[in-house]
Amino acid sequence: MKTRRLLELLTVLLFCAILLYGFQIVRLTKSPYLPTYYQYENLEHISYGNDSGYMPDIQRDMPTNLLDIIMSKIGNTQLLVRLLPPLIGLINIMLLFFIVSRFAKESDTKIYLLSVLLSPVFLYYHVTYNNYSLGLTFALAGAYLLMSSLHLLAMISLILSFLVSPDSYITIFIIIIMLYSQYNSKKNIIMASMLLLLAIAIASVSGLASFRPPSVHYALKTTIFDLGALPGFGIFHILLSGIGIIRSWREKEHHILNYIIFLILAIMASINKSYMIYLDIILCYFCGYAIAYFINSQWESSLLRTYVTTLIMCGILFSGASFLTYLSRSDPNDKEMTGLRWLSMQEGGGNILTHYTYGGLIRVIAKKTPYIDTNYVDSSRDKLKLYETNRIFGSRDMKEVISFLEKNNIRYIMITEEMKHGLVWTKDEDGMLLLLQNTIRFAKVYDYLGTEIYLFIPIATR
Amino acid sequence: MKPQHLILAGIFLLSVIVRTMAAASSEYFTSDTSYSALRQIEHIAETGRPLINDSLSYGGRIHILMPAYYYLLSATTLVFPGILAMKLVANLLASTIIIATYLLAYKLSKNNNVALACAFLSSIIPLYIAETINDIDAIAIVLPGSIFILYLFLSLEDNNRVLFTLVPLSLIVILTSASSLIVLFCLLAFIVICYLENIPIKRVQKEFIFFFFFFFFWSIFLIYKYAFQILGFSLIWQNTPSAIMDTYFKNIDLAQSASSIGPLLLLFGLSTIFTYLFRKKSKNAYAMISLFFISISMFWLRLVNAELGIVFIAESTILLFAIFIMDLYEYIIKTKLERHSVLILIGIFLLAVGWPLSASAQSVLDSLADAPTEKEISAFVWIKNTLPEDAVIMSPATSGNLITYFSSRKNIIDRDFLMVTDVDRRYEDVTKFYNVKIKVEAISILEKYGSEYVIATNEREKEIVDSNICMIKLFESSVNVYQLNTSLCSLKRI
Numbered sequence: 001m002k003t004r005r006l007l008e009l010l011t012v013l014l015f016c017a018i019l020l021y022g023f024q025i026v027r028l029t030k031s032p033y034l035p036t037y038y039q040y041e042n043l044e045h046i047s048y049g050n051d052s053g054y055m056p057d058i059q060r061d062m063p064t065n066l067l068d069i070i071m072s073k074i075g076n077t078q079l080l081v082r083l084l085p086p087l088i089g090l091i092n093i094m095l096l097f098f099i100v101s102r103f104a105k106e107s108d109t110k111i112y113l114l115s116v117l118l119s120p121v122f123l124y125y126h127v128t129y130n131n132y133s134l135g136l137t138f139a140l141a142g143a144y145l146l147m148s149s150l151h152l153l154a155m156i157s158l159i160l161s162f163l164v165s166p167d168s169y170i171t172i173f174i175i176i177i178m179l180y181s182q183y184n185s186k187k188n189i190i191m192a193s194m195l196l197l198l199a200i201a202i203a204s205v206s207g208l209a210s211f212r213p214p215s216v217h218y219a220l221k222t223t224i225f226d227l228g229a230l231p232g233f234g235i236f237h238i239l240l241s242g243i244g245i246i247r248s249w250r251e252k253e254h255h256i257l258n259y260i261i262f263l264i265l266a267i268m269a270s271i272n273k274s275y276m277i278y279l280d281i282i283l284c285y286f287c288g289y290a291i292a293y294f295i296n297s298q299w300e301s302s303l304l305r306t307y308v309t310t311l312i313m314c315g316i317l318f319s320g321a322s323f324l325t326y327l328s329r330s331d332p333n334d335k336e337m338t339g340l341r342w343l344s345m346q347e348g349g350g351n352i353l354t355h356y357t358y359g360g361l362i363r364v365i366a367k368k369t370p371y372i373d374t375n376y377v378d379s380s381r382d383k384l385k386l387y388e389t390n391r392i393f394g395s396r397d398m399k400e401v402i403s404f405l406e407k408n409n410i411r412y413i414m415i416t417e418e419m420k421h422g423l424v425w426t427k428d429e430d431g432m433l434l435l436l437q438n439t440i441r442f443a444k445v446y447d448y449l450g451t452e453i454y455l456f457i458p459i460a461t462r
Numbered sequence: 463m464k465p466q467h468l469i470l471a472g473i474f475l476l477s478v479i480v481r482t483m484a485a486a487s488s489e490y491f492t493s494d495t496s497y498s499a500l501r502q503i504e505h506i507a508e509t510g511r512p513l514i515n516d517s518l519s520y521g522g523r524i525h526i527l528m529p530a531y532y533y534l535l536s537a538t539t540l541v542f543p544g545i546l547a548m549k550l551v552a553n554l555l556a557s558t559i560i561i562a563t564y565l566l567a568y569k570l571s572k573n574n575n576v577a578l579a580c581a582f583l584s585s586i587i588p589l590y591i592a593e594t595i596n597d598i599d600a601i602a603i604v605l606p607g608s609i610f611i612l613y614l615f616l617s618l619e620d621n622n623r624v625l626f627t628l629v630p631l632s633l634i635v636i637l638t639s640a641s642s643l644i645v646l647f648c649l650l651a652f653i654v655i656c657y658l659e660n661i662p663i664k665r666v667q668k669e670f671i672f673f674f675f676f677f678f679f680w681s682i683f684l685i686y687k688y689a690f691q692i693l694g695f696s697l698i699w700q701n702t703p704s705a706i707m708d709t710y711f712k713n714i715d716l717a718q719s720a721s722s723i724g725p726l727l728l729l730f731g732l733s734t735i736f737t738y739l740f741r742k743k744s745k746n747a748y749a750m751i752s753l754f755f756i757s758i759s760m761f762w763l764r765l766v767n768a769e770l771g772i773v774f775i776a777e778s779t780i781l782l783f784a785i786f787i788m789d790l791y792e793y794i795i796k797t798k799l800e801r802h803s804v805l806i807l808i809g810i811f812l813l814a815v816g817w818p819l820s821a822s823a824q825s826v827l828d829s830l831a832d833a834p835t836e837k838e839i840s841a842f843v844w845i846k847n848t849l850p851e852d853a854v855i856m857s858p859a860t861s862g863n864l865i866t867y868f869s870s871r872k873n874i875i876d877r878d879f880l881m882v883t884d885v886d887r888r889y890e891d892v893t894k895f896y897n898v899k900i901k902v903e904a905i906s907i908l909e910k911y912g913s914e915y916v917i918a919t920n921e922r923e924k925e926i927v928d929s930n931i932c933m934i935k936l937f938e939s940s941v942n943v944y945q946l947n948t949s950l951c952s953l954k955r956i
Contacts, residue, residue: 216695217695221691221694226683226687227691235683235687239679294672299665299669300622300664300665301622301625301666301670303625303626303629304625304666304669304670304672304673305669307629307673307677308669308672308673308676311673311676311677311680312676315680
């Protein structure tokens with residue numbers, strides 16, 4: 001029996017390894033760059049810890065966590081950021097296998113793991129470098145150790161989870177309360193604790209006086225991968241988890257904690273994307289529940305059963321496959337990188353003005369300081385720089401633009417094709433683009449493969 | 463062959479013959495959208511794949527479409543090439559509504575005469591005739607397909623083997639048009655009504671609904687997800703420019719839809735709904751009530767195009783009429799009027815049929831009168847033979863597809879709005895071009911789209927373009943072709 005379980009585990013791990021490392025190989029054959037700009041932001045964190053003399057003019061809050069600090073002490077970071085996430089993915093799948101095996105049937109365990117493995121959120125966090133996947137590892141290890149009554153080790157693991165991924169602290173409370181419920185019959189205390197967490201979650205949202213619910217289209221576009229969110233849940237996962245919740249409602253007494261956790265994580269994920277990886281785990285639980293229902297329940301027509309299960313499997317497979325395909329083709333690309341390398345060869349200080357998504361690239365590749373980057377957008381409360389940038393990009397007022405550039409010590413302005421086609425502007429002469437092309441204070445110093453770099457000439461030089 | 467089947471075959475053949483003869487009287491299709499469909503069909507016949515990257519429409523755009531209907535018609539063109547053969551096949555498909563209605567009406571009434579009467583009524587739905595007689599429109603599959611699906615779905619009650627027909631048919635209907643959403647909602651509404659009325663539903667029927675739901679969702683999502691990323695919820699309204707949307711539904715209201723099938727039929731339908739919601743119970747009747755309510759709701763919420771919504775309302779009314787007439791018959795035979803029951807029913811049928819019959823005759827005439835003439839098409843052919851290959855032609859949206867099909871030149875706008883991100887701006891510009899007499903504005907619009915050539919399709923447009931001294935008339939006919947005199951009137955020069 002044990003050998004069979006071991007074989008099952010090895011099969012799951014092999015599948016996981018093929019998926020995650022296979023992706024890295026495919027990506028390397030298509031592009032030498034890491035997928036997504038966000039990874040370059042993360043690389044920047046590492047290099048910040050690596051070299052204290054690096055860019056001394058940067059005065060800002062740098063989000064630092066245990067993983068980045070460790071990584072900064074190890075050489076050859078580029079190779080490591082490709083190898084480490086899939087390895088963490090393998091460990092997480094293994095831990096999930098052990099945990100789920102404790103309470104689910106053998107066949108259901110495989111369904112659940114398959115649903116996790118093909119989930120776009122899980123894939124995203126385990127093929128790109130980030131601290132959240134390791135935070136999940138320690139959280140899962142903590143849960144498993146608590147289940148095995150190894151309390152001290154479990155606590156250490158949960159503390160490590162907090163150190164690696166500090167902004168997902170609520171998850172640790174959830175794990176502790178959930179496991180406490182296994183050993184304690186005082187359901188009222190457990191429920192009260194969960195409701196307290198729910199209240200904290202709601203307060204996190206409502207506490208922000210300026211919080212306004214986004215439009216449905218925007219919410220869908222930033223939540224569902226298939227509609228453009230990165231990271232985002234697969235539409236089939238959401239659909240099936242909805243069916244799973246409806247089906248499980250008949251045994252709601254058994255699932256009440258899951259529902260509340262789901263609710264808490266959904267609220268937290270709506271304001272902090274780092275919770276998505278945890279929400280994904282519970283979403284996949286309900287998704288697996290629905291799939292198991294379709295497979296295990298009695299069907300009057302075997303033909304329809306075959307068709308429906310095939311459709312569901314195709315939907316989930318398609319979701320995972322299309323996500324990996326999308327990510328393997330994602331930016332940055334040669335056009336941007338060539339421009340950035342050219343920029344890195346330019347001497348002199350000054351900041352670079354461009355869209356914030358290129359901020360990490362500017363630091364890591366061009367070795368210059370961007371005026372704004374994703375870290376700022378994610379961490380700043382007032383987002384003043386984002387507001388200012390948008391205003392300046394849309395402005396044709398010469399005085400306003402020049403005063404802004406001088407005030408913020410901007411030396412270069414980098415414009416990419418994406419910025420000109422929807423990311424910032426839609427027409428060739430929109431906003432600041434008109435000024436760049438028609439004012440002597442700007443000199444186009446680079447124009448290659450759609451990327452343009454303008455030098456802002458201060459009055460003294462002129 | 464049973465007599466009722468002979469009569470049914472007679473009605474079907476009569477419908478096909480009348481339709482085809484009427485369609486054959488015109489060399490061209492009535493609607494310009496048929497030519498967009500024709501380009502797809504010809505492209506599939508040539509390459510085996512639908513035309514996705516279109517270099518002519520809107521000066522270059524991508525098409526997103528449900529391909530089944532185009533594949534079906536392109537397969538027929540391989541066997542019987544030519545426009546006439548395509549018209550025959552389209553009318554043959556559209557006429558299958560007669561058989562579908564007969565089967566479903568028979569299931570509802572268990573009476574051959576009533577089923578035949580309903581089959582006849584379905585053959586003369588005015589808007590359905592107008593949309594399908596001389597055009598290529600997916601409605602010719604969606605409506606009969608949906609009625610067949612409902613018939614087979616209700617037949618699942620007695621026999622699971624119908625699944626072998628039901629499943630492939632569902633695939634075809636779903637892959638023909640996203641409007642098959644009507645069927646999905648109808649099935650879901652049916653479950654809800656049965657649940658509220660405490661009527662058990664056979665397990666296999668629920669399983670079929672699961673299948674239909676997943677396949678619909680899967681295919682729609684696969685095909686339209688990119689469109690949703692770009693257009694958001696305006697995808698539901700096919701990205702139709704707001705200026706058109708504002709007037710489009712104003713012109714077609716529920717009263718008009720009622721008049722399309724006749725007030726008497728609608729009254730009988732409503733009476734049946736009232737009876738079965740509050741007095742009697744019947745699973746089959748609930749399926750029809752679901753279809754009626756879903757058609758109305760989707761029409762009201764503009765989730766389907768107006769014509770399709772009205773046609774579905776009309777069809778569901780006819781099917782409710784089948785139930786009404788049987789109930790009436792059962793009532794009459796219990797009264798002193800029993801001896802005259804047949805006469806009364808025939809009288810009611812004649813009263814009910816009068817309105818749609820006259821309206822459908824008018825529809826046939828209108829549809830054929832609206833078809834472009836040889837003279838009009840000659841202008842587009844002249845463009846193809848004379849103007850440079852990279853010319854961009856300014857035309858109203860209703861002529862855009864004629865430019866791409868007959869002239870093989872780029873247009874600025876046509877009536878396939880999906881996936882065009884700046885459709886509102888283009889529509890506004892084109893409308894402004896044909897409405898302003900100010901030279902500078904007109905030229906700036908032309909220069910904006912890189913166009914030097916303009917067509918004017920009616921007297922008002924001709925008057926506007928003629929009044930512009932910068933336009934040189936190149937071709938004069940029912941449709942005039944003009945060229946911008948760039949040496950004299952370039953915007954830079956002005």
